[in-house]
Amino acid sequence: MAEFPTTRVALKLNGHQLQFEVEPRTLLVELIRENAGLTGTHVGCDTSYCGACTVVVDGRSAKSCTVLALQADGAEVTTVEGLETPEGLHVLQQSFTENHALQCGFCTPGFLMSALALLSVNADPDEAAIRKAFSGNTCRCTGYLPIITAVKAAAVKLKETVQ
Ligand code: FES
Numbered sequence: 001m002a003e004f005p006t007t008r009v010a011l012k013l014n015g016h017q018l019q020f021e022v023e024p025r026t027l028l029v030e031l032i033r034e035n036a037g038l039t040g041t042h043v044g045c046d047t048s049y050c051g052a053c054t055v056v057v058d059g060r061s062a063k064s065c066t067v068l069a070l071q072a073d074g075a076e077v078t079t080v081e082g083l084e085t086p087e088g089l090h091v092l093q094q095s096f097t098e099n100h101a102l103q104c105g106f107c108t109p110g111f112l113m114s115a116l117a118l119l120s121v122n123a124d125p126d127e128a129a130i131r132k133a134f135s136g137n138t139c140r141c142t143g144y145l146p147i148i149t150a151v152k153a154a155a156v157k158l159k160e161t162v163q
């Protein structure tokens with residue numbers, strides 16, 4: 001089988017400046033999972049539908065299965081592994097736990113990253129804004145209401161911490 005030439009991609013991944021040699025056809029989700037070894041970003045479909053692969057790229061949520069790794073050259077990428085700090089879980093992770101916003105958890109990294117992108121531009125989202133932010137995320141088992149509740153609760157907590 002013919003080998004593809006590789007290209008260097010430099011990006012900031014969860015706060016770390018990193019470089020990877022990838023084929024031009026490599027998807028961002030492949031770079032994240034296979035090259036960087038961060039398997040919290042999931043692949044749930046072959047159709048750009050499920051949103052399990054959602055990450056934050058330069059502040060905006062993106063389905064990493066629809067982005068070439070080369071397109072992320074120079075970008076700042078945050079995956080679910082970038083949420084937790086030495087101080088503990090991110091407010092969103094804590095809120096998902098407290099509000100029973102997950103069952104199997106397969107979709108959860110994608111929902112968390114969509115929520116993170118939303119709260120970075122809208123600190124006080126109403127239900128319509130949350131539903132819109134999740135329009136690209138699918139959950140097959142929890143139902144969406146606990147997830148929406150979790151985001152609302154996280155927004156309140158985040159506002160309290162900045163006051
Ligand atoms: S893996 Fe399903 S949208 Fe990316």
Ligand code: FES
Pocket residue numbers: 101102103104105106107108138139140141142
């Ligand atoms: S918690 Fe199972 S798919 Fe969402």
